[in-house]
Amino acid sequence: MKLVFASDSFKGTLSSEQTIELLTKAAHEVFGPCETMGIPVADGGEGTTDAVILARKGKKVYKEVHGPLMEDVTAYYGQLSDSEVILEMAQASGLPLVPEDKRNPLNTTTYGTGELVKAALDEGFEDISIAIGGSATNDGGMGFASALGVKFLDINGNVLEGKGSELEKVAHIDMSGLDERAKKARFTVMCDVTNPLCGKDGATFTFGKQKGGTHEILERLEKGMCNYRDVIIKEFGINPDDIQGAGAAGGLGTALKIFLNAEMKSGIETVLDLIGFDKLIEGADMIVTGEGRTDWQSCFGKVMQGVGDRAKSHEIPVAALCGGLGKGYEGIFEHGINSIMTTVDGPMLLSEALDRAEELYYKGAVRMFRMINISL
Known part of the structure; x- marks a missing residue:
């Protein structure tokens, strides 16, 4: 038996x-x-990286990156083969990294998750799976993309840092500096939510409160997110609200899909494929x-x-x-x-x-x- x-x-x-x-x-x-x-x-949430590393007999690769408040944190990705890695955005940009009294999605950023991806690219990995549950952020993925060379500019041409409070300032997105390796890499996003970027079911109103957003903060973030969406529509001809999962992880789903052409897949299905479950x-x-x-x-x-x-x-x-x-x-x-x-x-x-x-x-x-x- x-x-x-x-x-x-x-x-x-x-x-x-x-x-x-x-x-x-x-x-x-x-x-x-x-x-x-x-x-x-695991289903793409907490523990996904560890489960896949264990099942695939991979190894953890530790890197120093910036956390949600740009503090220094140690995160890791899982090396699965000569070309494949898996990582959780929560390692670098997760809610548990932010003390309860400092939780405010106006101030948090996904920059560290972008740094973790860049570290994997630096080592030559081209097949990157990312689990995007458990975020502390609501920055539309601006911080993440900034770490990979994308520039978000205000109306005066100033480069924005890439945090929630700056969504309302975005006037132009400069893709010319995007890391060439990121353009060539294959990104798979483990995402089981179907929320759009904006609106009552969007990133801000669905997930913002648990990240520390008050009514006033959420109203401001939603206005900023709508501005961010409108700039993307204008410059890329794509409406994030038409993309299932664009609102995942405070809008990180939008950045991954539009800037990196990532494939959005079910978390559990991705995990089962990665570990060769059927075999x-x-x-x-x-x-x-x-x-x-x-x-x-x-x-x-x-x-x-x-x-x-x-x-x-x-x-x-x-x-x-x-x-x-x-x-x-x-x-x-x-x-x-x-x-x-x-x-x-x-x-x-x-x-x-x-x-x-x-x-x-x-x-x-x-x-x-x-x-x-x-x-x-």
Whole structure:
């Protein structure tokens, strides 16, 4: 019997790698000697780079870059081959890098993410995958593009730094200095949101509040973002509001798509392609996946949906072990998931479940495998 373990992390408690270790231990306890394979996975959010590096046996390459407030931070990308790298923008421009009392999207920039890409280009990498979740920014990707040589000018020809407060000042975009290597490189963006750049569902009003934006700040940023959009329409003939995902990461999706012609793809689908998931699961008798909480959102670009759909196409049954269930969880059964068990084994507070995450997960895995063993 060949068992494949491919679970998402349980945010704040268990990593994807830890779930593999616990599932492997539980499987051997219940089934005795059996073939197991662990595949670290993520959906383009937190932990994506680490999961892909581990699955591909890549290595971390550390670089000194600038953070969201232009402070010095150490970030890394994952080298996967002689030509491929993967990185998370949150490493350089993520919300956790900004202290709560300093969170203000008028002041933050994606410049450091551009520096991380430039560092990869400096080493000769030409195939770059970028996960763009978890940003602290709302600069339209101006900072990112600035680090790669694009100049954003105000009405007087002054070069702007590339932060949220300067969106309202953009009058011209000078592409002449864009790094030639960036023009030739292939960029894949892991993005599961479809928000446009502007409007009520755009970058500012959808994500700005969680980045520290007050009502007044968001109103100013939206006016600036509309100005930025209008300049792009005028100079490139492309309306970012017509591009799905243009508003991702505070508009970084716009910069990647329009300035670098990046391909926008589902995070989980990109990860599964990068690690060669379909090849790895050949000959599997069953796959175990899971996540911290399964609800209606799980069917929209999350790990369980991605793993389930791939397994379904190979006619491999899938069992899920999850921390809890929420409204609409039943929808995941349409995506190749055959059954779901939860880790909690009685009424308890969320705080207790989190504190006991490892213990509960292992016990849940044993219960699940014992149930499966009945039919063998």
